[in-house]
Amino acid sequence: MQNENMMNFNSKNILITGGLGFIGSNLAIRLAGLDAHVTLVDSLIPEYGGNLWNIEPVKDKVVINISDVRDEHSMKYLVQGIDYVFNLAGQTSHLDSMTDPYIDLEINAYSQLFILEACRKHNPGVKIVFAGTRQIYGIPEYLPVDEKHPFKPVDINGVNKMAGEWYHIVYNNIYGIRSAVLRLTNTYGPRMRVKDARQTFLGIWIRNLVERKPLPVFGDGKQLRDFNYVDDVVDALLRCALFEESNGKVYNLGADDPVTLKDTAELLISLNGGGSYKTVPFPPDRKVIDIGDYYGDHSKITSELGWLPKTGLSEGLSETLEYYRRFSLHYWGDGDAA
Amino acid sequence: MQNENMMNFNSKNILITGGLGFIGSNLAIRLAGLDAHVTLVDSLIPEYGGNLWNIEPVKDKVVINISDVRDEHSMKYLVQGIDYVFNLAGQTSHLDSMTDPYIDLEINAYSQLFILEACRKHNPGVKIVFAGTRQIYGIPEYLPVDEKHPFKPVDINGVNKMAGEWYHIVYNNIYGIRSAVLRLTNTYGPRMRVKDARQTFLGIWIRNLVERKPLPVFGDGKQLRDFNYVDDVVDALLRCALFEESNGKVYNLGADDPVTLKDTAELLISLNGGGSYKTVPFPPDRKVIDIGDYYGDHSKITSELGWLPKTGLSEGLSETLEYYRRFSLHYWGDGDAA
Numbered sequence: 001m002q003n004e005n006m007m008n009f010n011s012k013n014i015l016i017t018g019g020l021g022f023i024g025s026n027l028a029i030r031l032a033g034l035d036a037h038v039t040l041v042d043s044l045i046p047e048y049g050g051n052l053w054n055i056e057p058v059k060d061k062v063v064i065n066i067s068d069v070r071d072e073h074s075m076k077y078l079v080q081g082i083d084y085v086f087n088l089a090g091q092t093s094h095l096d097s098m099t100d101p102y103i104d105l106e107i108n109a110y111s112q113l114f115i116l117e118a119c120r121k122h123n124p125g126v127k128i129v130f131a132g133t134r135q136i137y138g139i140p141e142y143l144p145v146d147e148k149h150p151f152k153p154v155d156i157n158g159v160n161k162m163a164g165e166w167y168h169i170v171y172n173n174i175y176g177i178r179s180a181v182l183r184l185t186n187t188y189g190p191r192m193r194v195k196d197a198r199q200t201f202l203g204i205w206i207r208n209l210v211e212r213k214p215l216p217v218f219g220d221g222k223q224l225r226d227f228n229y230v231d232d233v234v235d236a237l238l239r240c241a242l243f244e245e246s247n248g249k250v251y252n253l254g255a256d257d258p259v260t261l262k263d264t265a266e267l268l269i270s271l272n273g274g275g276s277y278k279t280v281p282f283p284p285d286r287k288v289i290d291i292g293d294y295y296g297d298h299s300k301i302t303s304e305l306g307w308l309p310k311t312g313l314s315e316g317l318s319e320t321l322e323y324y325r326r327f328s329l330h331y332w333g334d335g336d337a338a
Numbered sequence: 339m340q341n342e343n344m345m346n347f348n349s350k351n352i353l354i355t356g357g358l359g360f361i362g363s364n365l366a367i368r369l370a371g372l373d374a375h376v377t378l379v380d381s382l383i384p385e386y387g388g389n390l391w392n393i394e395p396v397k398d399k400v401v402i403n404i405s406d407v408r409d410e411h412s413m414k415y416l417v418q419g420i421d422y423v424f425n426l427a428g429q430t431s432h433l434d435s436m437t438d439p440y441i442d443l444e445i446n447a448y449s450q451l452f453i454l455e456a457c458r459k460h461n462p463g464v465k466i467v468f469a470g471t472r473q474i475y476g477i478p479e480y481l482p483v484d485e486k487h488p489f490k491p492v493d494i495n496g497v498n499k500m501a502g503e504w505y506h507i508v509y510n511n512i513y514g515i516r517s518a519v520l521r522l523t524n525t526y527g528p529r530m531r532v533k534d535a536r537q538t539f540l541g542i543w544i545r546n547l548v549e550r551k552p553l554p555v556f557g558d559g560k561q562l563r564d565f566n567y568v569d570d571v572v573d574a575l576l577r578c579a580l581f582e583e584s585n586g587k588v589y590n591l592g593a594d595d596p597v598t599l600k601d602t603a604e605l606l607i608s609l610n611g612g613g614s615y616k617t618v619p620f621p622p623d624r625k626v627i628d629i630g631d632y633y634g635d636h637s638k639i640t641s642e643l644g645w646l647p648k649t650g651l652s653e654g655l656s657e658t659l660e661y662y663r664r665f666s667l668h669y670w671g672d673g674d675a676a
Contacts, residue, residue, distance in 0.1 A: 098512065101451050101505075109447065109501065113439050113494075151489050153504055154511065156451075163447065163501040166491055167439075173492070174436065174626050288512050 005242055009036040015082045017041045017069055017115070018050070018089035019062075022192040023131065023184075025054030026230045027086055027237055032058035041078060041089065043068035049092070049193040053330035069111035076118045084241045085128045087115060087168075090161070093198045094135065094289050097157035108160035109167070116171045116179075128179040129240040132165040132250065133158070134296055136183070143224075144297035147183070147252050155289040165250065172248040180246035182236055184253055185296045189230030189316060190323035195332045201261070202227075206324050207332055208275075209268060215277035218286065221262030226255035226295035229316035232309045239305040246305060254296025255309050264313075271318050343580055347372040353420045355379045355407055355453070356388070356427035357400075360530040361469065361522075363392030364568045365424055365575055370396035379416060379427065381406035387430070387531040391668035407449035414456045422579045423466045425453060425506075428499070431536045432473065432627050435495035446498035447505070454509045454517075462515055467578040470503040470521040470588065471496070472634055481562075482635035485521070485590050493627040503588065510586040518584035520574055522591055523634045527568030527654060528661035533670045539599070540565075544662050545670055546613075547606060553615035556624065559600030564593035564633035567654035570647045577643040584643060592634025593647050602651075609656050 014031055018024040019040025031038050040062055042050040055062060067074040069089045079085060090108050091097065097104035112130075119126050136159075137145050138152035153159045168179035186200065194203035205215040236253055240246045259267070262277075269275040282290065301307045311319075324331060352369055356362040357378025369376050378400055380388040393400060405412040407427045417423060428446050429435065435442035450468075457464050475483050476490035491497045506517035524538065532541035543553040574591055578584045597605070603615040620628065639645045649657075662669060 101455065102448075105448060105451060110440075110443060113443060117439065148488065150486065151504075153508065156505065156508055159501050159504040159508060162504070163497050166489075166497040166500070167494065170491065170494055170497060 006034055006238070008242055009034040009238070012036050012083040013081055014038045014084050014086065015041065015078055016086045016088060020044065020051060020054055020064070021049035021088065022054070023187060023230060023233055024086070024088045025191050026189065027088075027234045028055055028062055029058050030234050030238070032061040039063040039065055039078065041065050041067055041069070043089070047096070047198060049199065051191070051193075051330065053327065054191045069115065070106050072114045075111075075114045076122060079115065079118045079123050079126065082123060082126055085115070085119070085126055086237055086241070087112070087128055087130045090131065091157065094155045094157045095285060096198065097155055097160070098285070098289065101156040104156050105160050108157065109163040112164040112167050116167055116177060119177050120171065120175050124175065124177055126177065127241055128168060128177065129237050130165055130168045130179060130181045132181045132183040133161045134183050134185045134252070134294060135291070136162040139291050140294055143293060144254060144295045145252065146297040147250055147300055154291060169248055169250070178244070178247045180240040180248070181250040182240060182253060183250060183296070184228070184233065185255070185294070186225050186227045187230055187233050188227050189320050191230070192320075194324060205265065205268060206320060209272050209321065210324050210328055212275070215265045215268070215275070217261055217265050217277050217279045218282045219279070221265065221279055222260050223290075224258045224260055224293040224295055225264070226258045227264075227313055227316070228253050228255055228309055229311035232311055236301060236307045239301075239307050243305050249304070251301035251305070252296040252298055253301065253309075254298040255313075257313060258295035259313065267314060268317055268321070271314060272321055344372055344576070346580055347374040347576070350374050350421040351419055352376045352422050352424065353379065353416055354424045354426060358382060358389060358392055358402070359387035359426065360392070361525060361568060361571055362424070362426045363529050364527065365426075365572045366393055366400055367396050368572050368576070370399040376400040377403055377416065379403050379405055379407070381427070385434070385536060387537065389529070389531075389668065391665065392529040407453065408444050410452045413449075413452045414460060417453065417456045417461045417464065420461060420464055423453070423457070423464055424575055424579070425450070425466055426469045428469065429495065432493045432495045433623060434536065435493055435498070436623070436627065439494040442494050442498050446495065447501040450502040450505050454505055454515060457515050458509065458513050462513065464515065465579055466506060466515065466517040467575050468503055468506045468517060468519045470519045471499045472521050472523045472590065472632060473629070474500040474503075474521070477629050478632055481631060482592060482633045483590065484635040485588055485638055492629060507586055507588070516582075516585045518578040518586070519588040520578060520591060521588060521634070522566070522571065523593070523632070524563050524565045525568055525571050526565055527658050529568070530658070532662060543603065543606060544658060547610050547659065548662050548666055550613070553603045553606070553613070555599055555603050555615050555617045556620045557617070559603065559617055560598050561628075562596045562598055562631040562633055563602070564596045565602070565651055565654070566591050566593055566647055567649035570649055574639060574645045577639070577645050581643050587642070589639035589643070590634040590636055591639065591647075592636035593651075595651060596633035597651060605652060606655055606659070609652060610659055
C-alpha cells in the first residue's frame with residue numbers, strides 16, 4: 001500500500017483479536033512499525049495458533065492482553081477507545097469443529113456477537129475487519145470462486161464462520177458499526193502454526209521438511225489450491241480497515257497461480273534443497289470434509305481496494321522455510337510456547 | 339398426501355420440538371389422528387408461540403414434555419427411540435433477535451447442535467425435518483425466490499436460522515443423520531400466535547379484526563407476500579419425513595398467488611363482513627430489517643415430493659377467523675395460556 005495511506009495508522013488505537021496467532025502477529029509487527037498503538041488479545045489455548053515468540057520483534061511496542069473472546073466482559077472493556085478492531089480470533093480446525101462443535105460455535109459465532117454488541121454499546125464509531133474463510137463455499141460449483149458463489153459449508157466450522165461474518169454485515173447495515181469481511185484462502189508464511197496438522201497441511205509439511213521427514217500428501221495430490229503469503233493478507237486487512245468503500249462488504253482473497261498439492265510439495269522440497277514426500281490415503285475423517293479443487297477470484301478486492309497478491313509462491317515458501325529453520329525451537333522444540 | 343403413505347406414521351414414535359406452538363400443534367393433531375405416538379417438547383416461554391389450548395383436541399392422545407431445547411440433557415433423553423423428529427422450536431421474532439441476539443443464537447443455533455449431537459450419539463437412525471425460513475435470503479434479488487437464491491440475511495434471526503439449517507445438512511452429509519429442511523414463508527391458520535405483533539403481522543390483524551379495531555398496514559401496503567395455510571405446511575413436513583428423496587435437501591415453500599399486504603387486509607375485512615385498516619408509517623426498527631417484496635418458488639418440492647399448496651387464501655383466512663372468533667379467550671383473553 002502507498003505510504004501516505006499507511007500514515008493513517010500512526011497513533012491509532014488498534015485491537016487485534018487472535019493477536020498472538022499467525023496472521024495477527026504479522027499484522028501487529030506491521031502496525032507497530034507504523035507507530036500504531038496496538039493491543040493484542042489472545043487466549044493462548046495450546047492447540048490454537050497463539051505463540052508469544054510470534055511477536056518477539058515488537059514485544060516492547062505492543063500491549064499483550066491474555067483473554068478469550070468468549071469472555072464477554074473483557075471484550076466489553078477492551079473495545080473501548082479503539083479505532084480499528086482486526087477480528088482474527090477463531091477456532092480454525094475443521095476436524096476439531098466436528099469433534100467439538102460447541103467450542104467452535106462459541107468462538108466463531110457466539111463470541112462474535114459479544115464483540116459486536118460491545119462495539120455497539122461502547123464504541124459505535126469503530127471500524128472492524130473480520131477474517132472469514134473460503135470454507136463457507138464448500139465444494140466449488142465453478143472456479144475461480146467469486147463472492148457470489150453459493151454457501152454450502154461442508155463442516156461445522158464453515159457453518160459457524162458463515163454466521164460470524166454475517167453478524168458483522170448485519171451490524172454494519174442495521175447499526176452502522178462499520179465492518180468489512182475478508183474471506184481468506186490458504187494463508188502461509190512465518191509464524192504459522194507448524195507443530196502438527198491441526199490447522200493446515202502446509203504447517204506440518206514445513207516442520208517435516210526441517211526435521212528431514214517425508215511430507216504426507218493425501219490422495220493423489222492433484223487437488224488445486226491457492227496460497228496467499230501472509231504479508232499480502234496483512235496488506236488486504238489494512239486496506240479493508242482504511243477504505244470506507246469496504247464497509248458492509250465481503251471480499252475473497254486468492255492467488256493467480258493455483259497449484260496442486262503434489263506440485264506444492266515438490267516445490268517446497270526443491271526450495272529446501274532436499275527432502276521427500278509420500279502419498280497416503282485420505283484419512284476418512286478428512287475426506288468427508290474435503291472440498292476438492294479450490295481457487296478464489298480476487299478481482300473484487302483488486303478493483304475496489306487495489307489489492308494484489310505480490311509475493312510469489314517460491315519466494316514466500318523460501319522465506320517461510322528460512323524462518324522455521326532459524327526458530328524451530330520456538331514452534332515445536334523445548335521452547336515451544338504452545 | 340395419499341392415505342397409503344400416511345399409514346406409515348401409524349405407531350411411529352414422533353418428537354415435535356416447539357410442539358405446543360402454531361405449526362407444531364397442527365402437526366401433532368394430524369399425527370395423533372394417524373395413530374402415531376407423539377411427544378411434544380415445548381418451553382411455554384410466554385412471548386413465544388406455545389399454548390396448551392392448541393392441542394386441546396388431542397390432549398389425551400399425546401405426551402407433553404415441558405422443556406427447553408437449550409436443555410441439552412433433556413434433549414439427549416427425549417430423542418431416544420424416536421423415528422421422526424420435527425424440529426420446529428425456534429425464536430421467530432425478527433425484532434427480538436436484534437434486541438437480544440444471544441437468546442436467538444442459543445435457541446436457533448446452539449440448541450440445534452444439542453439436538454443433532456443427541457441424535458448422532460443416541461439415535462443415529464432417526465429422520466429429522468427442520469423448519470427453516472425464507473428470512474435467510476434477505477431482500478430478494480429476483481422473484482419468485484428459489485433455493486439457489488443467495489443468502490443475505492438482514493437480521494440476526496436470519497443469520498442464526500441459516501446456521502441452524504446448515505448444521506442439519508452437515509450432519510446429514512457427514513454422519514448420515516437423515517435431515518431435510520423446509521424454508522417456510524408466511525404460514526397462517528388456526529393456533530398461530532395472535533396476541534401481539536411479535537411474530538407476524540397477520541396475527542395481530544386477526545386479533546384486531548375480532549376485536550373490531552383497525553388493522554395497521556405498514557408503509558404503502560404494496561409489499562408482496564405469499565401465504566401458506568398451516569394444513570399445507572403440515573403436509574410438506576410429513577412429505578419431508580416420509581420420502582428418502584428429501585435427505586440432505588432444502589426446499590422452499592411458497593404460494594402461487596402472491597398478494598400485497600393492502601389486498602390481504604381488504605380480503606380479511608371482506609371475509610369478516612366488516613372492519614377497517616389504516617396505513618401507518620413503517621416503525622424504524624422494522625423498516626431496517628424489512629425485505630420488501632417476497633414470494634417463493636416451490637417447484638422443487640412440487641417436483642421431488644409432490645407437494646402443492648391446496649388451500650386458497652380466502653378459504654384459509656375464513657377458517658382462521660372462524661377459529662379465533664370461537665376461541666379468542668384462549669389466545670388473548672383471561673384464559674390465555676401465554
